[in-house]
């Protein structure tokens with residue numbers, strides 16, 4: 070991860086310098102200092118380029134003199150309109166302009182003090198790469214920047230608020246790493262082993278084998294795993310950070326299908342490789358738990374992930390099978406590709422039954438239908454509790470991970486009626502994301518519960534500020550914010 074070092078806002082610095090500058094008001098002190106150090110090169114360039122410091126606009130000055138290899142001016146737009154998102158986008162632009170050099174600094178004195186670390190976060194989050202399987206990359210194809218000096222008016226204050234933000238960024242990176250891994254590498258047992266390593270952060274980790282899940286009655290989760298050579302796992306991660314160790318935890322549950330072929334109801338070949346990231350819900354829960362542990366959050370939290378591979382074989386479950394869930398309810402499996410809800414049915418039931426949580430939140434790449442409904446801009450939000458839904462929606466807006474609340478209701482629930490069992494696992498084409506959520510609702514009892522369908526937001530096909538294309542870690546920042554705002558001592 071890109072290392073950020075906060076120091077006093079003074080020149081000289083060596084290497085490359087990014088100056089974050091609002092379009093109105095007096096020019097920041099470091100801007101003036103850089104202009105002076107370069108014998109007026111900065112102001113001459115601004116004038117010659119007719120650069121006006123508009124939001125998300127930048128101007129590069131190679132070899133400006135004054136001991137600097139380059140200066141990049143990054144416009145912040147109107148000072149009065151600056152917010153977290155604008156600061157992050159500016160930090161992200163700074164990283165893009167500096168990444169090719171080994172020595173870089175970013176001047177934060179054009180931002181209100183509270184937004185400085187936010188800009189650093191934008192730079193760090195956009196520095197993410199997944200290079201594990203590249204062996205022929207030339208050195209000049211890799212970013213050289215490993216440490217960014219943040220020139221800050223109050224470096225002590227910035228560094229102290231940075232510690233928690235860095236923990237969350239590290240959590241998001243862990244999620245992105247897990248979600249990016251190919252499905253031949255990240256099988257359920259390997260995923261579980263990676264989770265076990267997090268006990269080094271102070272998380273209590275329990276892993277469950279198929280035999281142990283059998284004893285718990287996890288007939289639905291195990292039915293999904295039947296077609297795979299890789300054995301299923303469930304992982305439970307606990308973070309005990311509240312003053313009262315007995316205080317009820319917040320519980321997070323993630324869908325961890327390490328590859329979703331569809332099973333006997335096999336998916337079409339085109340794009341099937343995307344189904345390696347069908348474990349993004351689980352990856353997000355793991356990254357979140359790591360973030361809470363790293364920043365020593367004053368909360369009791371528990372994360373549970375159901376890890377399976379959905380494959381075809383002579384042992385795979387069939388359309389028409391009836392399975393018994395941990396709750397005792399039976400399910401007629403009419404489509405083996407509606408497997409995520411089968412996994413979650415058992416893990417959700419277990420989570421509320423064992424932990425009696427204050428709130429229960431699941432994340433899952435559950436349906437293609439949510440992408441039809443909301444595209445890639447919002448994740449679907451379902452909840453049986455208006456207050457929880459509102460908290461989630463607000464946290465999402467605050468961190469730029471947007472949620473859109475979708476309806477639940479008996480009329481949708483009826484679509485799940487089965488001729489032979491308590492329910493079937495599909496509700497037909499209409500409202501496909503909604504009927505999937507109705508299915509989950511049958512396994513959460515009376516607990517305040519929310520379901521985030523992240524099928525459209527877990528993976529990005531193009532770069533955005535702070536979110537390079539690929540695994541997004543959508544939900545890590547959101548849920549960390551939710552915990553920080555509402556559930557800590």
Ligand code: BES
Nearest residue numbers: 347404406407434435436437438495524
């Ligand atoms: N993992 C998929 C959903 C998905 C689709 C995630 C596209 C990300 C991108 C899920 O298991 C699935 O296959 N859902 C089916 C449900 C249907 C069979 C009722 C779907 O959405 O088609």
Ligand code: MN
Nearest residue numbers: 329406407408
């Ligand atoms: Mn599926």
Ligand code: ZN
Nearest residue numbers: 326329347409
């Ligand atoms: Zn799936």
